[in-house]
Amino acid sequence: MQKHIAVLPGDGIGPEVTEQALEVLKAVEQAFGHQFSYTHALVGAAAIDATGNPFPPETEQACREADAILFGAIGHPKYDNDPKAKVRPEQGLLAMRRKLGLFANLRPVQSYPALSDMSPLKNDRLEGVDLVVFRELTGGIYFGEPRGRSENGESAFDTCLYSKAEIERIAKLAFEAAQRRRKKLTLVDKANVLATSRLWRETVKAMAPAYPDVTLDFMFVDNAAMKLIQQPAYFDVIVTENMFGDILTDEASVITGSLGMLPSASVGDQVALFEPIHGSYPEAAGQSRANPMAAILSAAMLLEYAFGMAEESQAINQAVEQVLAEGFLTEDLNRTNPQTTQAVGSRIAALVKESVAAKN
Numbered sequence: 001m002q003k004h005i006a007v008l009p010g011d012g013i014g015p016e017v018t019e020q021a022l023e024v025l026k027a028v029e030q031a032f033g034h035q036f037s038y039t040h041a042l043v044g045a046a047a048i049d050a051t052g053n054p055f056p057p058e059t060e061q062a063c064r065e066a067d068a069i070l071f072g073a074i075g076h077p078k079y080d081n082d083p084k085a086k087v088r089p090e091q092g093l094l095a096m097r098r099k100l101g102l103f104a105n106l107r108p109v110q111s112y113p114a115l116s117d118m119s120p121l122k123n124d125r126l127e128g129v130d131l132v133v134f135r136e137l138t139g140g141i142y143f144g145e146p147r148g149r150s151e152n153g154e155s156a157f158d159t160c161l162y163s164k165a166e167i168e169r170i171a172k173l174a175f176e177a178a179q180r181r182r183k184k185l186t187l188v189d190k191a192n193v194l195a196t197s198r199l200w201r202e203t204v205k206a207m208a209p210a211y212p213d214v215t216l217d218f219m220f221v222d223n224a225a226m227k228l229i230q231q232p233a234y235f236d237v238i239v240t241e242n243m244f245g246d247i248l249t250d251e252a253s254v255i256t257g258s259l260g261m262l263p264s265a266s267v268g269d270q271v272a273l274f275e276p277i278h279g280s281y282p283e284a285a286g287q288s289r290a291n292p293m294a295a296i297l298s299a300a301m302l303l304e305y306a307f308g309m310a311e312e313s314q315a316i317n318q319a320v321e322q323v324l325a326e327g328f329l330t331e332d333l334n335r336t337n338p339q340t341t342q343a344v345g346s347r348i349a350a351l352v353k354e355s356v357a358a359k360n
C-alpha cells in the first residue's frame with residue numbers, strides 16, 4: 001500500500017526517537033511489501049531558529065497533504081528559562097493541534113509484566129491495567145482567551161473555556177471506545193469547583209442514554225490522581241479536559257515504569273497525528289539515552305488508526321514486548337546494562353522483520 005507520512009521530529013530527543021520510529025516503519029515496509037513516502041518538516045524551536053515561526057506554513061502544508069503525521073517532541077531550555085520570550089516552541093504545538101483540528105488525544109496505558117520491577121507500584125496493583133485516556137486537546141485553559149499579565153505585572157490570568165459542542169465531540173469518541181472495550185467510561189473533572197467542569201458533567205450525562213451498554217461514572221480530578229496509583233485497574237476509558245488529561249497521563253506513565261513508554265494518537269476531522277506523550281527531555285538530547293519505545297508505539301498506532309494496518313501494528317507491539325522481555329532497554333528501564341536509543345530501535349526493527357519472515 002502506498003501512503004504518505006509527514007515527519008516532524010521537533011526538538012531535543014524528538015529527532016532521535018523519531019529516527020528509530022522511522023527505522024521500524026521501514027522494517028514494516030520491507031516485511032509487508034508496503035511503500036511509504038516521507039516528508040520531513042520543522043516544528044518547535046528548530047522551526048523558530050530557521051524561520052522565526054514555531055509552526056511555519058510549509059509545515060502546515062506538509063501535514064495537510066499527508067495521510068498521517070509522525071511527531072517527536074518540542075521544547076528548548078532557552079525558551080523555558082526566558083519568561084519574556086516573544087515566541088515559544090509550545091505555541092507551535094498548540095497551533096498545530098488547533099489548525100489541524102486535532103481535538104482528541106488518545107493515550108493508552110497498560111502495565112507490562114516484564115517491567116513490573118521498574119514500576120513503583122506493587123505487583124497486585126499492576127495486574128490487568130489497560131486503560132485509555134481521551135484528553136480534549138484543542139480547548140480549555142491552554143487555549144482560552146483572554147490571558148496575560150496585569151498592567152503593573154503584579155498579577156496574571158488564564159481563561160478556561162469550553163463549549164457544549166467541544167465536549168460532545170470528544171465524549172462521543174470516548175463512549176464509542178468504551179463500547180468496543182470493557183464498557184466503562186469515567187469523566188474526570190472538578191465539578192465541585194469549576195463552571196466548565198459542571199458543563200462537562202451535564203453534557204456527558206445527557207449523552208449517556210444513547211450508550212445504554214456503557215456504565216458512566218464521574219470522578220473529581222484529585223481523587224482520580226490518587227486512584228490511578230492506588231487502583232489503576234479500576235479504569236477502562238477516561239474522558240477529561242485538556243490540562244487534567246495532560247497531567248494525569250504523565251502520572252499514569254509511572255504504571256509502566258517510564259514516561260518513555262506511552263504513545264498517543266491525536267485525532268480530529270482531518271489528518272491524524274501520532275506522538276509520544278513525553279516532551280523533548282533536553283537533558284538527554286543528542287546522547288542516545290532516551291527510550292524510543294513511546295515513539296515506536298506511536299508509529300504502531302499510526303499504522304492501525306490511520307492506515308487500517310492492524311497486523312503490521314501488532315508486529316511492532318509484539319517486537320516491543322519481546323525486547324522488554326529480553327531486558328534490552330535504555331537506561332530509564334535498565335540501570336545496570338543500558339542500551340542506546342539507536343540499539344533499542346534497531347533491535348525492534350530487526351524483530352519485526354524476523355517475525356514476518358518466520359511466518360512466510
Ligand SMILES: NC(=O)C1=CN([C@@H]2O[C@H](COP(=O)(O)OP(=O)(O)OC[C@H]3O[C@@H](n4cnc5c(N)ncnc54)[C@H](O)[C@@H]3O)[C@@H](O)[C@H]2O)C=CC1
Nearest residue numbers: 073074075076080259260277278279280281282290291332
Ligand atoms: N508534546 C511535547 O512536545 C511536549 C513538550 N514538552 C516540552 O519539553 C521540554 C522538557 O519538559 P519536561 O517537563 O522536562 O518533560 P519531558 O517529558 O521532556 O521530560 C520529563 C522527564 O521524563 C523522562 N523522560 C521523558 N521522555 C523520556 C524518554 N523518551 N525516555 C526516558 N525518559 C524520558 C525524563 O526523566 C525527563 O527528565 C519543555 O520545553 C516542555 O515544554 C513537554 C511535554 C510535552
Ligand SMILES: CC(C)CC(=O)C(=O)O
Nearest residue numbers: 090093094142246277279
Ligand atoms: C505544550 C504542552 C501542552 C505539551 C504537553 O505537555 C503535552 O501535550 O502533553
Ligand SMILES: [Mg+2]
Nearest residue numbers: 246247250277
Ligand atoms: Mg504533557
